[in-house]
Structure formats: C-alpha cells, structure tokens
Amino acid sequence: MCIATHIATHLATPRALEAQARELEKYGAGSPEAKLMLFYSSNVAFSPLGVSNALGTWSGGPDRRFEGALEISYLPPLSTEQRTVGTDKPEATNLAPVFARPRVAARLPGSTILELSWIPPLRVFDVKANLFAGALSWSVAVTPAARIVPRVSFLTGRVEGPITCNSETAADGGPDLMTYYAAVCYGNDSQDHFEPRHLSGEVILTTSSTASKWYPYLSVGARTERTRFDVGVITDGGTRDQDQPILEVKTTRAYGTLGATWFGVPRTRLTGELYYAPGSVFTVRGLAGVALW
DSSP: OOHHHHHHHHHHSOOOOTTSOOOEEEEOTTSHHHHHHHHHHHHTOOOOTTHHHHTOOOTTSOOOSEEEEEEEEEOOOOOTTTTBOSSSOBOOOOOOSEEEEEEEEEEETTTEEEEEEEEEEEEETTEEEEEEEEEEEEOEEEETTEEEEEEEEEEEEEEEEOOSSOHHHHHHTOHHHHHHHHHTSTTSOOOEEEEEEEEEEEEEEEEOOTTOSEEEEEEEEEEEEEEEEEOOOBOTTSSBOTTSOEEEEEEEEEEEEEEEEEOOSTTEEEEEEEEEETTTEEEEEEEEEEEOO
8 A cells, every 4th residue: 555545545545533443453573564573572482591600500610599780781773674564654663773581580499590670660761661571491411412402481561662653764764654644644753562482492502511611502492473563643632543453363383593601701601592483583782790699
C-alpha cells in the first residue's frame, strides 16, 4: 500500500469511539511485519553470557556465590527496505545503537544457578524499556574439564518508542512522509508499545582449564514467544487512535550462542558472546561482572 492510499483510507474511515475494541492483526512468522517484530524480540532475549562459568565449581577455577553484572548488546541498524513493511513508509526502528541490561546471579545448592534482571522504565535514546527476565540452570559434569548446563529462561515486559510516527524520520523522508505525519499521525510522535513474551530452553557446553583464565562455551536452544506491537498513534485530543491495530506474532524458533569468559582480574569477569537467531539477528554482546561474595 502506498502512502497516498494509506492516507486516503485513514481519512475516509470514521473516527472510532474510545470504547471500541482494537483490531488484533495476527501474522505468521514469515510475514514482513512479523520479521520486523521478531528482530527486536531476538535482540532483547535473555542469553546465558557465560554465567555457568562465572559461578561454577571448577577444580581450581571460579567458586563464587553471588555476582552483579552489566550487559551491553549491539543493536544492528536496519536498512530502509528492512524497515518498510506493509506500506512504502519506513518505520523509525533505529532508535538505539545499543541495549543495556543489569543482571544478578546466585549459586544455589545442587549446582543450580539463578539469574534475574530488571530494566527499569527510564527513557534512553528516546526508548523506554521495562523488561523483567529470569533463568535457572544446573551443571552436569561430563569430564573434569567439560560440563553440560541445561538452562530455562523467561522474559516479559514492554518497550516504548515513537516508531510508527516519528518527526525526525518524517522530516528526512520528504514531502510524502511529512504529509503522512500531519494527516495520519495528527502531527504527533506515536507512543508505540512493543511487548515480547519469551519462554526459552537451551543446553550449554562449557569447558575449563586450570592453566588458563579463559572459559569458552557454546549453546543451542529454542524459544517459544508471543510478541505484540501496539500501534500508538496519538490523536489531537491526546488519546490513542482506536482505528489503529495491535499486531501479534506467535512462533517457536531456534537460536545459538558462542562465547568466552576471561577471569583476568580478581573477583571480576569479562564475557563476550555472539548471539544468532536464524532469520532475525546476528549480533555481539558483552558483559562485565563483579563477584560480590
């Protein structure tokens, strides 16, 4: 659908009453709309980042009970073509270059590790995230230098930002986008809600060497998820435009990680990780952690 047709259709549609139920549009995982939602869903996934090595019980290796850490993930920018779905209007999805997440982990009895994370609703890079995640993993020794670590995790919450209607994107896009911003967006930046729901399971293979400060690992897993995108066009009266839909995709997908942890400074660790979700994202993540006891 071209921008002109979208504008004409929108203006011809009578304004819905505030009490009207929003339309829920469901998409298959292979549709352009779903691919865009799943790209960002994959970027916020709660991956292991070497926690099994950080709080492990290796002979001669780290033996820690509680850790605080900060994760930084790179958000690859999308091209204009990748950001254009459904119409010829690109969405303003390149709002942030990185994604930061605080994490804590505790070693429980029975070689079990509990991980928790909460991103408080603070606006950074014109994006406000409120995400909560957690994971449980347990270690099984295969050899004196190798372990298999099953891990289950979940993630839920909301990310807000002006994606559908964005004044900067409209100004950079020429007269057609400015007309769209004035007519369909009421001249206001949108208040879109991106809401991922994840339940993941994976198996991590990790190795160690008492003569080395490096602990490599790799993992493979699958994630079942429900992701919604609430198109938050704001009317002249300051309310959400009830004519705009809520988009939803439900799917189960595979993913994998490859990383290594370095214990070069007492009571600290640095971890680097490559994260890959086929068809969605390939990115790099880093973490700096401190053993609190």
